Amino acid sequence: MSIPFSNTHYRIPQGFGNLLEGLTREILREQPENIPAFAAAYFENLLEKREKTNFDPAEWGAKLDDRFYNNHAFKDQEQPVKCDLVQEMSSTSEKKEDERATALASPEEEEEEKEKEExxxxxxxxxxxxxxxxxxxxxxxxxxxxxxxxx
Structure with missing residues (x-):
């Protein structure tokens, strides 16, 4: 029960919104007759995937939201000038990070790629x-x- 003039504000846990968006997307896609049973099966499947792959979509979504809403790098107008040696080192480290990122693609990215191909x-x-x-x-x-x- 909510109190109309209360100072209490509830905070939504990080990643919860992303979980609900995923559930909503699947409900709209499948159009099940029994939504609570479908939701239970959906979350059970999600738990199984998380245990097998050690990938938590709620945690991943929370990190993306945090990066989007709390990244103030775009506000910097000027980039600091680096010497040539530092630029070379940073470019090689960026290439290595890109290679690691492509090698460690998440299951969701693989599913999205498969869906695009289909x-x-x-x-x-x-x-x-x-x-x-x-x-x-x-x-x-x-x-x-x-x-x-x-x-």
Missing amino acids: NAAVKIQSVFRGHMAREEMKKMKDKQENGEETK
């Missing part, structure tokens, strides 16, 4: 089928025109 394949297939249908229609029209001309 969507691209569906699009290519539909374009090809449309092309084939247009070719068939063109042949049918040609036959009809040639058939009418010979009559």
Whole structure:
């Protein structure tokens, strides 16, 4: 029960919003009849994945939100000038970090990549089928025109 003029403000735990967004997305995608049972199965599956891969989407989402809302680096107008040696060292360390990041892709990123590939394949297939249908229609029209001309 809430008190209308209370000073109490509840804080949403970090990552909780991301978990609810994921659940909502899956509910909208699947359209289950029993939403509480679907939510229980969804969270059970999420727990199993977390135990197997040691990847927690709530923690990952909290880190992303924290970086987005608390990163003030974009406010700096001028970058400090570095000497050539420091620039070379930083560029090599950035390359190493990029290589590590690509090697350690999260399961969610892999799923997103797979989904993108599937969507691209569906699009290519539909374009090809449309092309084939247009070719068939063109042949049918040609036959009809040639058939009418010979009559």
